[in-house]
Amino acid sequence: KEVEKNNNTIANLINNKLHEHNIKSFDIVGAIGAGKTAILEKITDRLAQKFKILVICGDITTRVDADRIQKKNVDTIQINTGRECALNAYYINKVINNIDLCKYNIIFIENVGNLICPAEFLLGMDKRIIVVSTTEGEWVVEKHPLLFKMSEIAIINKIDLVERLETDLDKMVNDAKEINPNIEVILTSTKTDEGIEDLIKKLNLK
């Protein structure tokens, strides 16, 4: 409880700092392999000309995700958490204090692939985007209610596979809305680009 209180205090500091610099910020959480990096690749592809973007990637080990996104001409920072199952506000605050915030308009964080632990740590971002995919089984939403409650946007990715897998997509969408009536559910595929424009509109980046 003490840790959570500290974490939330730091998260508020981070959010204030980013607002002072007019930076919009998003925390992307999701299941392992749901497509968080692939979605960030699509977003940065379309926005890197118009906005100055920083992407912070979290994983227990490797630089795989940062190396993929770096190819899209945006600044990336990879954080390795060792045995910890989620990023926390300390990690993010350390990064924020060591960069020149004037350089950026948008910050995306790709959290560690995990649908449980990120619920414990707010990161001080404006919005939280949760990503699940059609390959994880139609129960993945109802099994992880807490993160859906805490997110503003839910992405159901890999809809190009729905016919092949016969996944009950309606159930996934209904479960998300039942858990959080205010959540915005967007269906995407990074293979066909379906839903990517819709997602970018819903980020309200003008």
Added chain:
Amino acid sequence: KEVEKNNNTIANLINNKLHEHNIKSFDIVGAIGAGKTAILEKITDRLAQKFKILVICGDITTRVDADRIQKKNVDTIQINTGRECALNAYYINKVINNIDLCKYNIIFIENVGNLICPAEFLLGMDKRIIVVSTTEGEWVVEKHPLLFKMSEIAIINKIDLVERLETDLDKMVNDAKEINPNIEVILTSTKTDEGIEDLIKKLNLK
């Protein structure tokens, strides 16, 4: 550290108790939606006539997995962990103390869908089986070395999708062997039944 020491003491108690009753035991860990329950459905389908099986399912919420496996005429127990990202030895010990161990020859545990937290908690089972699938991206193995080090068997499931997804299966197999040269890697599909017989043989259940 204290918690881990306690946990391991209890895990040893559990393992001794099961050995006294000649019970073989397996802890199945894996990514969310990798196919842990689907594999257990296949295993119990084939073994329920010959062996008396108990399956303990762990999830933060719902009874979805236990309800699916119960249809296979085996005893199941569902544990809901609330906000905890993995089962631990306390949970298992409580279950073991409340059942008649003489009734069973084999116990399977399906752990919470998560490739990080289960590494912290041994459950006192004979073997640990880690399940990943071709849909999570080919980096899923190298990103989660600790659990692969701690497992005796690695299952790469959903191989029926390899052609469609163009997943680099060789990389996944090589990464697993690099992290843990003793690990037994088995390729399966619960859609085509490929690899299921091989898996059952490797469990050495005679």
